[in-house]
Amino acid sequence: MATVLLTGATGYIASHTWLALWAAGFDVVGVDDFRNSSPQVLERLAELGGRTPVFERADVGDAAAVNALLDRHRIDATVHFAALKAVGESAEVPLAYYRNNLGGLFTVCEALRARRIGRFVFSSSATVYGEPERLPLVETSRVGATSPYGRTKLMGEQILGDLATADAGWQNAILRYFNPVGAHASGRIGEDPRGTPNNLMPYVSQVAVGRRASLSVWGNDYDTPDGTGVRDYIHVCDLAEGHVAAVQRLLDAPGSFTVNLGTGRGHSVLDVVAAFAAASGRAIPYEIRPRRPGDVAACWADPGLAEQLLGWRATRDLASMCADAWRWQSHNPNGYDT
Ligand code: UD1
Numbered sequence: 001m002a003t004v005l006l007t008g009a010t011g012y013i014a015s016h017t018w019l020a021l022w023a024a025g026f027d028v029v030g031v032d033d034f035r036n037s038s039p040q041v042l043e044r045l046a047e048l049g050g051r052t053p054v055f056e057r058a059d060v061g062d063a064a065a066v067n068a069l070l071d072r073h074r075i076d077a078t079v080h081f082a083a084l085k086a087v088g089e090s091a092e093v094p095l096a097y098y099r100n101n102l103g104g105l106f107t108v109c110e111a112l113r114a115r116r117i118g119r120f121v122f123s124s125s126a127t128v129y130g131e132p133e134r135l136p137l138v139e140t141s142r143v144g145a146t147s148p149y150g151r152t153k154l155m156g157e158q159i160l161g162d163l164a165t166a167d168a169g170w171q172n173a174i175l176r177y178f179n180p181v182g183a184h185a186s187g188r189i190g191e192d193p194r195g196t197p198n199n200l201m202p203y204v205s206q207v208a209v210g211r212r213a214s215l216s217v218w219g220n221d222y223d224t225p226d227g228t229g230v231r232d233y234i235h236v237c238d239l240a241e242g243h244v245a246a247v248q249r250l251l252d253a254p255g256s257f258t259v260n261l262g263t264g265r266g267h268s269v270l271d272v273v274a275a276f277a278a279a280s281g282r283a284i285p286y287e288i289r290p291r292r293p294g295d296v297a298a299c300w301a302d303p304g305l306a307e308q309l310l311g312w313r314a315t316r317d318l319a320s321m322c323a324d325a326w327r328w329q330s331h332n333p334n335g336y337d338t
Pocket of ligand 1: 085087088125126127150179180198199200201203215216217218219228229230231269292294295296
């Protein structure tokens with residue numbers, strides 16, 4: 001069975017992907033330096049998977065460490081998650097974002113290329129589309145990121161495209177995630193942001209559990225059905241299964257591809273608040289505030305190409321995203337360190 005290297009392996013999306021890869025019969029080697037995640041994740045993975053995770057503590061920007069771990073493990077494909085991802089922070093410390101997100105990519109790709117391990121899955125984002133010209137977004141829609149974070153993703157895609165053009169042995173699966181939310185149905189792993197959450201679902205969960213008093217809704221004067229922002233929320237377990245399908249495709253067929261991973265459905269901020277209140281049985285107090293700079297009114301995917309190429313589609317609805325996020329949050333009110 002093939003072995004998959006996961007970078008950023010103890011992060012939110014990676015930890016769910018790790019379990020999905022195990023469930024599909026893959027072996028996994030995980031790498032992380034815990035700068036933005038907890039070692040507790042490894043214990044939870046062991047418990048859920050019934051096996052001991054193979055894990056290397058390393059910074060993916062450290063070439064010596066990456067080369068050393070590749071000397072110790074035979075790898076067939078890589079899923080590169082390791083990156084910083086806070087849009088607002090990226091505008092304050094752009095060099096840190098470029099160094100970390102692109103530097104890590106260079107280091108990992110150079111080490112893999114030297115070993116001719118050319119099957120590479122890249123965590124990209126719908127943020128590369130910037131302000132959508134029309135919806136739904138298809139992979140050929142105009143790109144143009146509006147934050148340093150978004151530009152690291154767009155540049156990452158371009159760098160990998162150049163690499164695939166230059167080297168017939170290199171094949172990319174570029175995955176453009178829409179808005180990943182929810183948690184594993186066990187409630188044992190989930191999203192555990194450090195500090196005040198920037199994203200909607202973790203903020204709403206923390207209001208429901210009583211860690212925060214009230215949600216700020218960033219604007220209700222958008223051109224959307226209820227005036228609040230509309231996004232394509234996707235259950236993290238659906239997203240994880242999308243990664244498994246992408247790895248399988250790289251192993252089965254030659255060629256690089258770029259696909260949206262979304263559901264094709266949009267929900268407003270107030271839809272999410274109502275769904276979370278129903279799932280949790282808790283009130284979610286909120287206040288309408290001014291728009292957040294850089295936000296778009298609406299964004300959702302056409303997920304048709306992923307279905308065509310990978311035989312994958314998202315199956316879990318907003319109610320299940322909220323129910324699973326609530327199970328995680330209510331069982332682990334302070335995240336992993338409880
Ligand atoms: C954001 C990033 C995106 C990144 C993604 C990671 C921006 C502009 N985009 O997407 O690049 O890939 O996170 O998950 O930051 N909202 C509130 N109150 C809150 C938080 C959010 O009303 O406290 C609203 C937002 O205005 C938006 C929606 O909820 O309409 C979703 O916001 P969020 O979860 O932050 O995701 P995005 O902004 O879509």
